[in-house]
Amino acid sequence: MFKIVHAQFLAPGIKRFVIEAPRIARKQKPGQFVILRIYEQGERIPVTIENSDPDRGTINIVVQAAGKTTNLLNTLETGDSILDVVGPLGKPSEIANYGTVVVVGGGVGTAMAYPTAAALKRAGNRVLSIVGARNKELVILEREMREVSDALMITTDDGSYADKGFVTDKLKQLIQNGTRIDLVVAVGPIVMMKAITELTRKEYIRTVVSLNPIMIDGTGMCGGCRVLIDGKSEFACVDGPEFDGHKVNFEVLVQRNAMYRNAEQKSMEEFKRSREALAVEPEPACVVAQTAQGVER
């Protein structure tokens, strides 16, 4: 059992958990993730590590409610426990002094981009960060990103905060302004990472993306997370999760991530029904900002 020592919503549907996991805290490096299972009948899902504190023996994970498991996870509070947390998994980000690095975080992907941005900054890079979200409420880790960046640009799809538009618009501007960019690191929704790589391919800018396929064991044993890199099969859990974005077949990633959509919808519907039966708000994630008659939490 892994105890949650602190739980806090960063945005509607996006929650940060500080978890007691001393072994993982000691070893975690930027770019890595954990796999967790909440309870005995639960599935195993990969989750971003945002930060860790080796002295306190804790790791921070950031979770966005999407399906049943993430929604259930977001109902957990300080003092609750998670049955299994295993990691740190995946290869760490390759940190070096590249020169100028643009770090792009889209939505909850910002949580994984943040430790990488921080490490790149410590390695002496000029770090230009771009954070994008659908709207003002969904912009996360702004202060943290600002602290580790030489410049921070923010976009919202609806223009409710900072600049209206997409992260690609900002990257395009940087390129058009003649900014010398040695490396782009992009973590976020697949469509975002794909758009970024299309933009940088034309400019011959090396681009690293972090992939999020379906996983089970996270040690290379099952092969469920295989992704097509330069036409060859690689396992995101052990060969990744970071890959050269210009070699990634994003269509296959989208297609494979949709493999269990029917089952996932069924799970989610049953979960909602059971929460309603308990007279609890079905999507606690939305409580904070949107519901007037909010439940006591």
Add this chain to the structure above:
Amino acid sequence: MSPTANKSLNPLSPKERIKVPRQAMPEQPAEVRAHNFEEVNLGYSAELAQQEARRCLECAKPTCTDNCPVGVKVKEFVELIVAGKFLAAAAKIREDNVLPALTGRVCPQEDQCEGKCLLSKKVKPLGIGYLERFVADFEKQVGTHVVPSVPPTGKKIAVVGSGPSGLTVAGDLIQRGHKVRVFEALHEIGGVLVYGIPEFRLPKQIVREQIDYMREMGVEFETDVVVGRTVTIDELLNEEGYDAVYIGTGAGLPQFMGIPGEHLNGVYSANEFLTRINLMKAYQFPVYDEPMLDLKGKNVAVIGGGNTALDAIRSALRLGAGKAYVLYRRSDAEMPARAEEVHHARQEGIDFQMLTAPVEFLSDGKGWLAGARCVRMELGEPDASGRRRPVPVKGSEFDLPLSVAIMAIGTTANPIVQSTTPGLDTNERGYIEADENSQRTTRKGVFAGGDIVTGAATVILAMGAGRRAAKSIHEYLTTGEW
């Protein structure tokens, strides 16, 4: 004292013994079991076990024991069954084999003990596996294992991986008075015994009981630790104070064929397919959250001819597959699967397409598997494995409509431990170099055995390596000599 030298307890003369037919294993009817995950074999009654045991010829030089990777004293335990001393028989097996309820079920007896049984020269061999299973299950029902107590040595051993090899090492070393802690990457103890081998062949309850017994003996288990990532071998030795480490991480990474279409939705590795079902209980979705594609009425094929292939396709059948095929590129004679499993699978209606291999997976145009383009093979000259090499027959291509295809064509070494342990040598295929007697690696205090040394093999061979390693670790810890 050899029993044959004295008066045998067996009331039958050798001639009479040969006339007794091999006692059939009671089993669930094929048409019933094809739809459930309960165990196929139901086990001998005491009467059946004694009847079978009386068939033993009590050879002066028992080749069955010589041919057992852990050297179980077959003749002696069988004689104890004849005498009705079932608990003593179980104890006799445990002297050499800490997991008899498992090996009685999953060993390829036909290649080992039973393969060399003298009876098989004239009639069917003695049902040694069935008898081993009987006494192990009897012991469990009576519920009296003896937990041995030994004076502690003060030495501490870390075992990496809780599969058959690691469990054997742990069981043997704890009985020698050492402290043992087993690290497992997954959330459940047992390795391939829990994620790989299905319930209908090896009920998980049996694995859990064996592990509970080890806990009673004092073995500690820690799940959710990926050694190499969560903690390294060097940290275990230098910072956590372990005197020796045993690596039994198994074969690991699934292989694919590298043919077009392997990324289509519906193409699985056998490891993933079986892990979803066995470890994650996806067949009980939505009670369990891990999803599985709906196989009801669908065409499913497994590619491969080993035990893993049969485990996967028989699981698919139980999940409601309409047609369930085995595509194997060689012929029956070369199939590596256990004979009993092949027999059971045929009874259940699995369609074996021998000398057949896919060359491409076909898409439905939306990213989902629609079928496999296959080619028929014929056998040519022997290859490196000594088996006749399959050669494609020109013009034999045909398309097989499929919704799910499961790749069970073997595994390769998982590099996580090797790549994070300086000085630990591996061979050209990435498996750990270890002495075949002492199981010592190129790193002082580090031993390895099982599939991570040999490549994918059997439960019992991994256990054999575990036995040798335990002996060798004990010697090292006692003498301090490397």
